[in-house]
Every structure is written in structure tokens, then in C-alpha cells.
Amino acid sequence: xxxxxxxxxxxxxSLLREGSKFSNYNFRMYAxxxxxxxFKEHKLETDPKKIEAFLTxxxxxxxxxxxxxxxxxxxxxxxxxxxxxxx
Amino acid sequence: MFRSAQSVVNVGRVSSLGQxxxxxxxxxxxxxxxxxxxxxxxxxTLCSNRCKESSNKEIxxxxxxxxxxxxxxxxxxxxPRVLDSMLPYLTSYYGNPHSRTHAYGWESEKAVEKARKQIxxxxxxxxxxxxxxxxxxxxxxxxxxxVARFYSRSKKHVITTQTExxxxxxxxxxLEGEGFEVTYLPVTKTGLVDMEQLEAxxxxxxxxxxxxxxxxxxxVKQPIAEIGKLCKSRKVxxxxxxxxxIGKIPINVQEMNIDLMSISGHKLYGPKxxxxxxxxxxxxxxxxxxxSGGGQERGIRSGTxxxxxxxxxxxxxxxxxxxxxxxxxxxxxxxxxxxxxxESMPEVIRNGDVEHTYPGCLNLSFAFVEGESLLMALKDIAxxxxxxxxxxxxxxxxxxxxxxxxxxLAHSSIRFGFxxxxxxxxxxxxxxxxxxxxxxxxxxSPLWExxxxxxxxxxxxWSQH
Numbered sequence: 001x002x003x004x005x006x007x008x009x010x011x012x013x014s015l016l017r018e019g020s021k022f023s024n025y026n027f028r029m030y031a032x033x034x035x036x037x038x039f040k041e042h043k044l045e046t047d048p049k050k051i052e053a054f055l056t057x058x059x060x061x062x063x064x065x066x067x068x069x070x071x072x073x074x075x076x077x078x079x080x081x082x083x084x085x086x087x
Numbered sequence: 088m089f090r091s092a093q094s095v096v097n098v099g100r101v102s103s104l105g106q107x108x109x110x111x112x113x114x115x116x117x118x119x120x121x122x123x124x125x126x127x128x129x130x131x132t133l134c135s136n137r138c139k140e141s142s143n144k145e146i147x148x149x150x151x152x153x154x155x156x157x158x159x160x161x162x163x164x165x166x167p168r169v170l171d172s173m174l175p176y177l178t179s180y181y182g183n184p185h186s187r188t189h190a191y192g193w194e195s196e197k198a199v200e201k202a203r204k205q206i207x208x209x210x211x212x213x214x215x216x217x218x219x220x221x222x223x224x225x226x227x228x229x230x231x232x233x234v235a236r237f238y239s240r241s242k243k244h245v246i247t248t249q250t251e252x253x254x255x256x257x258x259x260x261x262l263e264g265e266g267f268e269v270t271y272l273p274v275t276k277t278g279l280v281d282m283e284q285l286e287a288x289x290x291x292x293x294x295x296x297x298x299x300x301x302x303x304x305x306x307v308k309q310p311i312a313e314i315g316k317l318c319k320s321r322k323v324x325x326x327x328x329x330x331x332x333i334g335k336i337p338i339n340v341q342e343m344n345i346d347l348m349s350i351s352g353h354k355l356y357g358p359k360x361x362x363x364x365x366x367x368x369x370x371x372x373x374x375x376x377x378x379s380g381g382g383q384e385r386g387i388r389s390g391t392x393x394x395x396x397x398x399x400x401x402x403x404x405x406x407x408x409x410x411x412x413x414x415x416x417x418x419x420x421x422x423x424x425x426x427x428x429x430e431s432m433p434e435v436i437r438n439g440d441v442e443h444t445y446p447g448c449l450n451l452s453f454a455f456v457e458g459e460s461l462l463m464a465l466k467d468i469a470x471x472x473x474x475x476x477x478x479x480x481x482x483x484x485x486x487x488x489x490x491x492x493x494x495x496l497a498h499s500s501i502r503f504g505f506x507x508x509x510x511x512x513x514x515x516x517x518x519x520x521x522x523x524x525x526x527x528x529x530x531x532s533p534l535w536e537x538x539x540x541x542x543x544x545x546x547x548x549w550s551q552h
Contacts, residue, residue, distance in 0.1 A: 011129075016490035022167075025510075026156070027508060029508070051505070064171045067171055068168070071170065077153055078151075078152055079153070085505060
């Protein structure tokens with residue numbers, strides 16, 4: 001159980017780290033919001049089978065994020081007006 | 088003439104506020120880049136001595152960077168997850184999905200059939216009832232013209248509403264040219280179809296009722312389930328243009344008794360250039376195809392199915408199905424926030440029904456402010472006053488006129504469209520900018536001043552010249 005917990009935490013951190021690499025503001029913010037909300041929603045899950053299924057789903061998505069960060073960053077644009085203000 | 092205008096501009100730029108107020112006409116206007124250029128000239132002399140310098144400085148700073156995107160009804164960005172599903176079929180797997188003799192064809196066909204199933208799962212249909220098309224416009228054309236023409240021997244009547252999308256209205260016009268009769272139902276003040284009127288309009292020779300699920304301009308949700316039930320009991324086919332509804336609100340073709348439904352890819356974070364059409368098989372809806380060719384898609388839509396686009400549409404549907412509730416809650420949060428902020432101003436009117444609405448589309452009229460002027464001032468936000476198809480013209484939207492909005496209010500409307508990728512910060516920024524510019528434009532307007540003084544503008548006889 002403890003190893004499963006570690007795996008989940010590792011996945012959570014990886015998803016946030018990779019998601020924050022989107023150069024596109026909207027994709028980046030969505031990725032972070034979605035990852036946080038998704039993990040929060042299922043944080044009380046105890047069924048190991050379901051946790052395994054979530055892990056598989058999360059890992060697939062981590063691969064998608066890694067690939068898409070690369071693709072999106074190949075065609076990056078200027079920052080949005082809103083980013084200039086917050087930086 | 089040109090040179091003199093130019094020199095006036097220079098005077099306007101270098102001079103202080105005091106001097107500027109003396110420069111009247113076009114030059115003063117040009118010096119303030121944030122002021123729209125299409126304000127009637129009568130306003131200009133009035134406004135030149137009222138403009139505050141503060142708006143001048145800020146704009147040059149704001150124009151750096153890309154505008155925010157708040158036009159989700161026109162199109163949505165491609166979800167990176169959707170692109171990820173499409174890329175293999177744009178690179179390695181290029182087979183024609185209709186090639187039956189080799190592995191290249193089989194792998195593409197498998198992908199297309201998976202996508203078909205993903206769409207079917209979202210709307211509760213059988214995969215065999217899904218036809219791939221080039222978009223909702225084509226789906227609407229096939230439905231309206233195809234059904235009407237197939238049953239034209241015995242049935243010569245079609246019903247639709249005045250607030251439909253242009254492609255449905257135009258298809259109906261084409262049918263009228265072929266001798267069909269079309270009833271364009273009016274809608275209520277809030278944009279909803281009156282069920283009694285609809286029932287009264289159905290005749291023995293009515294073949295089709297076509298009513299959209301969610302309006303693209305005012306976000307009004309029609310009572311689809313009720314209409315479906317009525318159409319079923321009267322044995323009339325029911326088509327709905329669900330381009331703006333699919334993936335955003337729950338739609339089930341069985342529960343809602345929908346016979347034909349148009350789906351668009353790029354309104355639900357999928358690729359542009361692809362759509363789908365649901366056609367009921369039991370009881371069978373028959374259609375006269377518009378396009379002749381190789382007989383793909385059960386002969387209803389000949390032409391090779393674009394594998395990558397179909398896969399993208401399928402994945403977009405699958406994501407929407409999984410995340411519909413999550414996305415919908417987010418839309419509600421964003422739209423409530425914007426509404427709360429903007430309704431703190433006086434004379435802001437919401438167009439369309441408050442209750443039966445999709446929260447991702449908010450259509451507001453700012454009285455005494457011309458919509459186009461506001462759009463020009465809000466260069467840093469991508470907004471629209473209505474449908475993208477008609478955004479090139481300055482005519483007020485026919486949808487707003489159909490819901491009985493006054494001409495001046497129809498001219499002052501702005502549509503705010505949120506999507507999955509819109510952030511709260513963007514909405515707050517938009518609210519601040521809109522409030523600032525509405526106040527500024529109103530301060531310039533003599534009509535607003537008269538309204539403040541309590542003069543009823545409708546009672547004034549404007550002199551003609």
C-alpha cells in the first residue's frame with residue numbers, strides 16, 4: 001500500500017512538473033488545474049484495483065503531456081497580454 | 088487633405104491635454120489609438136474635450152502580447168490530447184480507411200470505427216448511425232435537404248425557427264425555391280421555442296422539424312426532449328443542430344427522441360473540417376444524399392473519410408464525455424463571475440433565457456455603447472458581437488432581432504464565450520477592461536447624458552436630413 005502511495009505521489013508531481021512546461025498559457029493553466037482537481041477528487045480512494053486503473057490512466061496522460069509540450073513548444077507564440085501583467 | 092490630417096495627428100500626439108481638446112475632428116481621434124474609428128462624426132467633436140489622458144498611455148502597453156481568447160462559440164482550440172491522438176494518422180498511418188485489400192487500409196479503418204464508437208457513446212446511439220461529414224454545416228444541409236427531398240412526394244412542409252444557424256435557414260430557403268413550404272417559427276422574448284406554436288405548426292404534410300439545441304449567439308437551450316416527444320407523437324422527423332451542445336450538455340438521442348443530429352468537431356476542442364451526422368436507423372430515417380461518389384458512409388456522404396480528423400473528433404467526444412460535468416462546473420463559475428462583475432454596472436442587459444442556457448455563452452447588451460466600438464476598444468480580448476459567419480457586417484444580429492431586442496440594444500451586444508482552457512484571471516481581466524471601456528464610451532455619448540438627465544430617448548423626434 002505504501003509503495004502504491006509513493007507511486008501516486010510521484011505521478012502527481014511528474015504531471016504537475018511536465019504540465020507546467022506548456023509554453024501556451026491556457027494549456028499550462030488547464031493542465032495544472034486539471035491534475036490538482038483530478039487527484040483531489042480521488043484522494044480518498046482505497047480500492048487498490050481502482051488506484052491501479054487511475055495510475056495507468058495518469059501515466060498515459062503523462063506521456064501525452066510530455067509529447068504535446070514538445071509539439072506545442074515547437075510552434076510557440078507571443079505571450080498573452082495577461083501574462084505580461086502577472087510576470 | 089491627407090497631409091493636413093497627418094499634421095493634425097502629430098499635433099495631437101505631442102500636445103498636452105489642454106491643447107488636444109482644441110483639436111477637433113479626425114486628428115484628435117487618431118491620436119488616441121484605443122478609440123474606435125467608426126464612431127459617427129457627430130460624436131467626435133463632443134468627445135474630444137472629454138477624453139482622459141489615462142486611457143492614452145495604457146493602450147500602447149496593452150497591445151503587446153496576444154489577445155485573450157473569449158470566442159468559444161466561433162471555435163475552440165484543439166485539445167493537446169486530441170492532437171496527440173491524431174498525429175499518428177497524419178504521419179505513419181496514412182492508409183485509406185476504405186482500402187480493404189491491405190494492412191494500411193485496415194489500420195485506418197479500425198481507427199475510424201473506434202472514433203465512430205466514441206461519438207456514438209457520447210450521444211447514446213449505435214455506431215452504425217454515425218456518418219462522418221466535413222462539419223455541422225454539411226450535416227445540417229444533408230439533414231434538411233436530404234429528408235425533405237426524399238419524402239417530397241407526400242410531404243412538402245418543413246418547420247424551423249427564426250434563430251437557427253445560417254446554414255439551416257439557407258437550406259430552407261433553397262427548399263422553398265424547390266416548391267417546399269417552410270414555417271419559420273418565432274421565438275419568445277428569451278429565445279425559447281413556444282411548444283404550443285410548434286404543435287400548431289405541424290401539419291399532416293410536415294416531413295421535418297429542425298431546431299437547434301443550443302443557440303450559438305445567445306446560448307439558449309431549447310427544450311429538446313419535449314420537442315422530440317412531440318415530433319415522435321406526430322410522426323414527424325426531428326433534426327437538431329447540436330454543434331454548440333455536444334460535449335457540453337448531456338444529450339441522448341434515445342431519451343430525447345432525436346432522429347437526426349449535427350455535430351461539429353471544432354466546437355468541442357476537436358479539429359476543424361470534420362463533423363458528424365447522427366441518423367436514426369429504427370425507425371429508419373431515409374435521406375437523399377447531396378453528394379455522389381464512391382458510396383462511403385452508407386452512400387449518404389461519399390468521399391474518403393479523413394482518418395486523422397475522424398480520430399480527433401472521436402477522441403474529443405470521448406474526453407468531453409469523461410469531463411462534461413467538470414467542464415460545465417467551470418463554465419458556471421466563470422460565467423457567474425463575469426456576470427456578477429458586469430452587472431454591477433447600470434443598464435447591462437442579458438440576452439436570452441436566464442434559466443435555460445448554456446453558461447459558456449453569455450450575450451450582454453451594454454446600453455448606449457455601440458458593440459462594434461467596444462470590440463475595437465477591447466483589442467486585447469478576442470470577442471465577437473455574434474456569429475462569426477456574419478461578423479464582417481455591421482448589421483445587428485438576426486437572432487437578437489428575433490428575440491425582440493430593440494435595434495439599439497441589438498447593436499450594443501457582445502458575446503462572451505468561455506471554454507475548457509479559459510482561466511479565472513482571464514475573465515477578471517476581461518471584466519475590468521469591459522467596465523472601463525463601457526464607462527468611457529458612455530461618458531462620450533450624448534445619449535447617455537440625456538438618459539442620465541431622465542429624458543426618455545424613445546420620445547424624441549430626431550430630425551431628418
